[in-house]
Amino acid sequence: MKIDWEALGSVFGVSLVSTVVVVGLFAVGVVALSKQESAAGGGGGSAALARTGAYACFALCTAAVAYGIYLIVT
Template sequence: MNIDWAALASVFGVSLVVTVALVGLFTLGIVGLAKQAPTAAGNGGSGAPARFGAYACFALCAAAVAYGIYLIVA
């Protein structure tokens, strides 16, 4: 049995980068939703632009997950 260490390292590197990017994108979505939530003082956050950015981050996360599932199934 011969292991292709270069291919294994390549898969590990790509997986690590994609995982960190996906978690970062999801975190930006959470922060975007938190920015538009009302604060204890009663005033609202940044409103619609933050909500739109959060939804865009969540849509990109869903697209990345769907693409990953497509790669596994195909």
């Protein structure tokens, strides 16, 4: 039995980077939602921008997870 260490390292690296990106995007979305609550008292424009940014981050997280599931299934 021979282990392809290069392929194993490649899979590990891609998994690590994609995990950090998805978790980071989710964290930015949560922070944007919390900023939206604090910005709601100061004016409607920044609150709407924060909400839109948060939804965009959550949509990107959902797209990344859906793509991962697609890769596993096919």
